[in-house]
Amino acid sequence: MDKSNKQYQHTSEVSPNYTVPVNQPSEGMAPDTAAPDASAPDGESKFRDTVKQAPVGMTILRGADFAVEMANEAYLRIVDRTEEELVGKSLFTGLPEVRAYVEPILLNVLHTGIAYHGNEFEVTLRRFGQPQQCYFNFVYQPLFDDDAENASGVMVVAIEVTQQVLSTQALQRSENQFRNLVTQSQFAKAIFKGPELVISIANESMLNIWRRRLDEVVGEKLVDVFPELKGQKFIELLNEVYTTAKIYRENEAVAYVDGPGGLKKHYLDFQYAPIFEMDGGVSGIMASVNDVTDKVTLRQQFAETADRLSLATDGTRLATWDLNIQTREIIHSGRMAVILGYDEDTVLSHAEMRDRLHPEDRHAIVEKAFQAALETGTYYYEARIIHRDQSVHWVRTQGKVIFGEGREPQRMLGTMMDITDRKESELALTTSEGKFRTLADSLPQFVWTADVAGNLNYFNRSMLSYTGHSGAEIERDGWLQLVHPDDREESWRLWIEAIREGGDFVFEHRLQRSNGEYRWYQCRAIPQRSADGTIEMWVGTSLDIHDNRLFIDQLETKVQERTQQLQVANSELIRTNMELAQFAYVASHDLQEPLRKIQTFATRILETENDNLSERGKDYFHRMQASSTRMQQLIIDLLAFSRANVAEKHLESTDLNLVLQNVKDQLSDIIQAENAVIKSDALPVREVIVYQFEQLFMNLIANALKFIGPNGAPVVEIRSGEVAGAAIPLPGADATRHYQYISFTDNGIGFDPQYKDRIFQVFQRLHNRSAYEGTGIGLAICKKIVENHKGLIDAVGKPGIGSTFIIYLPVES
Structure with missing residues (x-):
């Protein structure tokens, strides 16, 4: 305890356990606590015997210099002094180190006659040869002589509580450290207190899972904050942990937590651990939770994908597999078991698959490729496996690593194929190099090879004949001398790039003939790799x-x-x-x-x-x-x-309802004269050439008012809507787009459908000029206006019934 914060206070009473050996009671003491009569020898002797045998430290100080009149064994043990070092001398002679702490208090008690007591009072004593920080509960009681007004001394009663204070401080530090551990943990943690599971602590990660603020949960019962937990197993498990004091763990447990969209399904890894008090009883539970919903969902998706892929690859030579890198659990297709020498319905573990690898390839190829994949994300190797009948086969495995947070590898997806036939073919090709050279020499194309560093070391007969150089000369002077000077720089750059990256070399350049002529050749070289994927050589061809x-x-x-x-x-x-x-x-x-x-x-x-x-x-x-x-x-x-x-396309955003109204105003005399009725839906707002659309509406409505049928007054109905391009029966309609349509339907004389294309041509008329005026250009103008707006126009009619003209305009994106 810090000295600046030591606790002490005035008191008018002494603890009932202590009595003061004076003839009159101290100021403020109750009558029943008055000291016994010390003037009687027997009384004083009994008092001193009582003090000496008291289990607490007691001493009596006299006078202004606080001379030690007596000190019991408990007090001497507390201060680590002998009776000779202390009794008969000033207190501060025997205990100089306490003077600064207690002298002001003692003087105050002596002068005022008012008792003091302190709790967990901090003082540094020199004990056992070295200074020690100690804590005491004490009482400083003033002593009065008979009929004296002023105190003549002070009785000290002290109990050392150093161990209790240090234990309390250690417990507080431990509690603070524990709380810091919980709040700073990267994993979701919370502490529930008491059998009612009151939330005491919840760190940020847990609050994120709960979707709550700290002030919404602290001090609340768990079931009050999450009523949806009623009926789920978690409350019952928490009660069991509290009762039995046993830890409970579970992985991927299903929980339903209320959220913005209602109850959400979560998968949780969790642990409930009891928190013990000093007496060994359970005071609460610490819950540690890890939300693995994404991981479980991803694994389920992978499993479904693996099943679909397995179905897709049934009947092929390709096997598929899905490996959990953390647990080494593997899901594989039936073809995988067949490749490894088992029946198709055999389920193999990852370890059983590794056991089938050839001992020489397991460490040198497979494990090396696996470690590289954990860094690069790409898994590839070609290695030998041994079937149960001891036959040796070659397989090629390719895979891709899926990483989680912090680029931690989680899963690996891949395929396996039996390449025994190919490997045997490669071996046969290697052992028959002579045949290869003979075949290469018989080809009219140039065939050449290079070592892993890109140095050419073989040329077939056709190439040597063309260049007029021997193989030794080309190796000595380099192949670049055969390339046209203008092509050398790019040829060399691409060749070095292919050597460095291991990719194919493809280039067209001119090669010099023995007579000095240059001809164009397409050169191509591919790397030949060993079983572990390293390049062993290059094989190239040059085609004229x-x-x-x-x-x-x-x-x-x-x-x-x-x-x-x-x-x-x-x-x-x-x-x-x-x-x-x-x-x-x-x-x-x-x-x-x-x-x-x-x-x-x-x-x-x-x-x-x-x-x-x-x-x-x-x-x-x-x-x-x-x-x-x-x-x-x-x-x-x-x-x-x-x-x-030829009109310029000055498009303006225009309300077609206003265009229609303008046209109706211009035709108002004819409309009134013919007693015509024009009905219209709400038309759209579009980017159009305004005067052209006025002319378009004018021509279509004027035609309807001109070609009046026998059914009485003309009626024109104008409709608007949207239609898919695939539903438009006209060539040129884009099936991938949507169109706005505007239709004009009248009850006029109509026309024969076989003439629907003809009516949009210039000077084409279906009726005699004497019957109906006009030049035969109006509908051709309408078609051209619609085309100017990237649209289509159609006509539908029946003689004597009426006509419908439909305009289709693409929906603006």
């Missing part, structure tokens, strides 16, 4: 592609020439379009001017010379006016069709 290369160069030249021709043609097309635009301008202005004059003069003649003209003459002039009007309309429609072809 000179004629093909020249042909390709010529073809590229022709393509460039054709491209230039197309560019010229495109420029000519642009110029032609500009001329057409100029023509359209002339048609719009210059050609209409004579027509306006013809109409004007014909009208004036009919007005001024009407009486002088015969009926036939009047008819001629009326026909002339009608023809000029039709020609003017034809020019206007041709101009509109031309503008629809």
Whole structure:
């Protein structure tokens, strides 16, 4: 206990266990605690005997220098002094080290006559030859002589509590360390106190699993915080641990915890451990929990994947396996057992599989590859296995490591294949090198080999004949001398890169012939590897592609020439379009001017010379006016069709309901005259060329008002919606897209469906001009406007029933 925080206080009473040997009671003492009459020799003797035999330290101090009048054995043991060293002398002569601590208190008691007592008072005593930190509970009781007003001395009663204080401090430190251990643990931990399982501590990891804040759980009963645990086994297990004081552990236990979306299924590894008190009783339980839901779910998914893969590979030579690296549990297909020499339905452990490996390959190849896979994530080896009948087979294993948090390897998935046939073939090929050389020399292609460092060491006869060099000369001077100077740098770079990385070498370069001519060759080299995957040599071929290369160069030249021709043609097309635009301008202005004059003069003649003209003459002039009007309309429609072809695509976000209303306002006279009804759904807002869509709506509605059927007043219904491209019965519809449609349905005269394509062509009419006016361009303009918006237009009709025109526009992404 720190000296600055020692505990002591005034007291007006002395503990009933102690009596004061004076003739009158001390100030404030109750009458029943008055000291016995010390003036009587027998009384004083009995008192001193009592003090000496007391189990607590007691001493009597007299005067202002606090001379030790007497000290019992318990007190002498406490301060480690003899009676000769202490009695008859000032207290501070025998115990100088306590003076600074107790003298102020003693003086206060002596002067005021008021008792003091202290609890766990800290003082440093020199005991057993060295200073020791000690703790005492004490009483300083003032002593009064007969009829004296002031105290003449102090009686000290002291009990050493050093061990209790140190034990309490150690227990507190232990408790703090334990709490720090719990709160700082990376694993989820919590402490439940008492049989009611009140939550005392929960670290951050546990709070994350609980999805609660610390202030929401501390001091609360576990079942009050998680009522969903009622009916689950966890509360019963906790009660059992509290009762039996035995640790309980379980892995991958299923628990249901309430969350934002309701009860969620979790898999937990947990341990319940009892917490013991000093007397050995259980005071609480420490719960350690690890949420392994992701791990279990992943393993289940892997198992399902392995089952599906096993089904997919049944009947093939490929076996599949799934290894838990932590537990070495393995799931494998039936083919795996067959490859290792067992029946297909045999279930093997990982250790049993390893036992089938050839002893020479187990450490040198397989275990080495396994350790490398834990670092790189890729598992590969070719090794021998021994069947139970002692026959030797070769297998190739490939796998991939799946890592968890902190890049800790969790699982490994892979395949195994029996490659005995291939290995035997390789062995046969190795032992028949002479045959290989004979075969290579018979080939017209160049065949060559190189060592692991990339140095060429064999060339077939065709290559030596072509170059005019011997094999020794090429080895001595290097093969790069045969390559065209312009190709040497890139050839060398790619060859060194293939040697360094172990990949294939593929390049096209020119090789010099013995007569100095260069020809194009495609060179390819692949590495030959040993059973453990290391490169042992390189085998290369060079194929003459000179004629093909020249042909390709010529073809590229022709393509460039054709491209230039197309560019010229495109420029000519642009110029032609500009001329057409100029023509359209002339048609719009210059050609209409004579027509306006013809109409004007014909009208004036009919007005001024009407009486002088015969009926036939009047008819001629009326026909002339009608023809000029039709020609003017034809020019206007041709101009509109031309503008629809070449118009600039100034798209604006437009509410088509406003476009429709504008068209209805322009046609209001005709609508009123024909007593027509126009019904419409809510139309979409789209990016359109506004004036073109006004013309589109104008033409479609005007047609419906023109071609009126026998069924009374015209009715036009306009509908809008969305449809999948696959459902549109028109060529050019994109089946992968969706389209907005706008349909115009009328109750007019309709048309024969066989003419539905014809009506969208320029100058195509299905009716006599005398019956229905028009130039036959309106629907062609409509089609061109829809195409300008990357859409489609369709027409459906029945004679005498009516027509429907449907516009399909792609949905904007």
